[in-house]
Amino acid sequence: MNNLLLSTENHIATITINRPKKLNALNFETLMELKQAFEQMSADDEVRGVIITGAGDKSFVAGADISELAGLSVEQSRAKSQEIHELFFTIENFHKPVIAAVNGFALGGGCELAMACHMRVASENAKFGQPEVNLGIIPGYGGTQRLPKLVGKGKAIELMITGDMVDAEEALDLGLVNHVVARVDLMEKCKEILAKAAQKGPIAVANTIKATNACHDHTKKGYELEAQLFSACTHTEDFKEGTQAFLEKRPAKFKGR
Ligand code: COA
Numbered sequence: 001m002n003n004l005l006l007s008t009e010n011h012i013a014t015i016t017i018n019r020p021k022k023l024n025a026l027n028f029e030t031l032m033e034l035k036q037a038f039e040q041m042s043a044d045d046e047v048r049g050v051i052i053t054g055a056g057d058k059s060f061v062a063g064a065d066i067s068e069l070a071g072l073s074v075e076q077s078r079a080k081s082q083e084i085h086e087l088f089f090t091i092e093n094f095h096k097p098v099i100a101a102v103n104g105f106a107l108g109g110g111c112e113l114a115m116a117c118h119m120r121v122a123s124e125n126a127k128f129g130q131p132e133v134n135l136g137i138i139p140g141y142g143g144t145q146r147l148p149k150l151v152g153k154g155k156a157i158e159l160m161i162t163g164d165m166v167d168a169e170e171a172l173d174l175g176l177v178n179h180v181v182a183r184v185d186l187m188e189k190c191k192e193i194l195a196k197a198a199q200k201g202p203i204a205v206a207n208t209i210k211a212t213n214a215c216h217d218h219t220k221k222g223y224e225l226e227a228q229l230f231s232a233c234t235h236t237e238d239f240k241e242g243t244q245a246f247l248e249k250r251p252a253k254f255k256g257r
Contacts, residue, residue, distance in 0.1 A: 085220075115146040
């Protein structure tokens, strides 16, 4: 794989998103590799739990790759959003526990990926946010659906319309992460949780995840609306301005068109 490092030790698989120069931004190739990785791990009885993390010390995942998003038509952006929804449903419904080891920025698609995992453990330097509004778009990989479930509707809307980031301690207070630990202890903490679960009956663990997921509304209506509204935003002048401004490293000037 070009963008992922995969390893398995003591029944725990680690997926490291490995594009540190781009702060591990999710380009489409990386997302398809993630899909392949989950297919492989699903069939592998040796694997009892999964950790997803980012390469380097600065970033878990700094979002969808903005340079790719900028080139999409409305139809393509809707199809992509739906495709990534399916991938993230696969992670959310995976029958073995999945932890996001958040080692820095978890922004946009990065925060959405972390929220699709069953649990999140953050290092002290982690920062979470849904800054899509800075680009003139909305979260398109499930953020509008999962963030309110984790932190409540009011805080979720505040975070999504301001684009503000929260640090690891605030994420802990909000219930966005399970634990905050020193960077050096991050992988160990995730392994400790998964090692405990790996000693339990795999069917009981899988059924716990399945039953717990069922406590949320599993109709896909909200996700479908998100994909539609995300792609509608990509048709605006504001989106062109927002992405251009990011790539040119200048503030965006939005006009509401
Ligand atoms: N997509 C594509 N490239 C990205 C990216 C993204 N989401 N996030 C960061 N990068 C790239 C930058 O363009 C830069 O590339 P370059 O060195 O070729 O110019 C490199 O990663 C390093 O990022 P940089 O912005 O220089 O680091 P920073 O420390 O100054 O800022 C962030 C870090 C995370 C605050 C900033 O990169 C950022 O705001 N990223 C976008 C976050 C976002 O909007 N995500 C949602 C996308 S839908």
